[in-house]
Amino acid sequence: xxxxxxxxxxxxxxxxxxxxxxxxxxxxxxxxxxxxxxxxxxxxxxxxxxxxxxxxxxxxxxxxxxxxxxxxxxxxxxxxxxxxxxxxxxxxxxxxxxxxxxxxxxxxxxxxxxxx
Amino acid sequence: xxxxxxxxxxxxxxxxxxxxxxxxxxxxxxxxxxxxxxxxxxxxxxxxxxxxxxxxxxxxxxxxxxxxxxxxxxxxxxxxxxxxxxxxxxxxxxxxxxxxxxxxxxxxxxxx
Numbered sequence: 538x539x540x541x542x543x544x545x546x547x548x549x550x551x552x553x554x555x556x557x558x559x560x561x562x563x564x565x566x567x568x569x570x571x572x573x574x575x576x577x578x579x580x581x582x583x584x585x586x587x588x589x590x591x592x593x594x595x596x597x598x599x600x601x602x603x604x605x606x607x608x609x610x611x612x613x614x615x616x617x618x619x620x621x622x623x624x625x626x627x628x629x630x631x632x633x634x635x636x637x638x639x640x641x642x643x644x645x646x647x648x649x650x651x652x653x
Numbered sequence: 654x655x656x657x658x659x660x661x662x663x664x665x666x667x668x669x670x671x672x673x674x675x676x677x678x679x680x681x682x683x684x685x686x687x688x689x690x691x692x693x694x695x696x697x698x699x700x701x702x703x704x705x706x707x708x709x710x711x712x713x714x715x716x717x718x719x720x721x722x723x724x725x726x727x728x729x730x731x732x733x734x735x736x737x738x739x740x741x742x743x744x745x746x747x748x749x750x751x752x753x754x755x756x757x758x759x760x761x762x763x764x765x
Contacts, residue, residue: 541696568751579659579757580697580742587751595752596655627696641687642753644696 539564541645543628549651550618558613558648560628568631569611570595570642571603573624580627586611618652625649655680657745659756666733667764674728674759676743681724683745688717688728689755691740700741701728704748733763 541562550556562569570585572595582595586605600622602614611630615622626648631640658677666672676686687702703710703717703726710717714731730737740760746753 570753572755577662577757580755582752582755585751593751596754629696641699641702642689642697644698647694647696 539643541628541630541643543626543645543648545648546646547649549653551653552619553617556615556618556650558615558626558628558650560611560613560645561609562611562628562630562643563609564630564632564643565608566630566632566643567608568640568642569605570629571601571611571613572627572629573597574627574647575624583613583626615650618650620652623650623652655754657743657754657756659743659759661759662757663760663762665762665764668733668735670733670763672730672733672737672761672763674741674743674761675725676727676745676756677723677725678745678754679724680745682747683754684748685746686717686719686726687744687746688715689742689744691742691758693739697742730761735763735765737761738763 544559567588571583572580581597583601584603586592628645629642631642688700689697690700691697701712701715705721716729719726740758742758743756
């Protein structure tokens with residue numbers, strides 16, 4: 538089954554404790570992206586990647602890191618989480634001749650993160 | 654210039670009614686406008702999309718109307734059903750671009 542998986546689905550942590558949210562897709566997609574969803578603010582793009590070893594900032598990259606060492610994986614790293622990073626996080630992927638968001642984005646199920 | 658303004662924030666419609674969700678964009682370079690549908694506990698999923706070379710696109714009960722001069726586009730749901738109750742996001746991007754801007758979402762509730 539074609540899908541985007543995220544782990545963990547739920548996470549409660551404390552301020553300053555480094556964490557990683559994994560994202561993996563099995564569709565051989567070139568483009569991958571991370572979003573956070575907050576009430577009243579909608580979906581905001583954190584980072585995206587057009588291909589392996591190519592990453593770029595979205596609209597709200599502060600406090601986050603990403604890496605794209607393999608085509609299928611795009612982990613989101615919070616090196617020193619803070620309470621304002623409490624949110625619902627989505628990973629997404631898409632494919633096309635050259636990737637990019639213009640193709641249908643397939644979203645993962647989401648990771649609900651709480652930072653105390 | 655990168656904003657996509659979506660309204661209303663929430664909408665309640667009787668079954669069979671036609672909910673309309675509106676979006677406005679600022680960047681005239683945008684040329685791809687998708688709508689995503691999100692059910693509670695799930696990730697968003699592409700519902701329908703339009704490019705500015707057409708003024709309307711229909712897929713089943715869902716229609717996008719596009720007004721290039723006004724920089725506005727809207728989603729209409731014909732014969733709405735309780736199963737259409739979800740959050741809807743409009744978005745805008747460049748066809749060959751690498752970033753996408755989402756609206757803030759509309760929570761739609763269809764009464765049985």
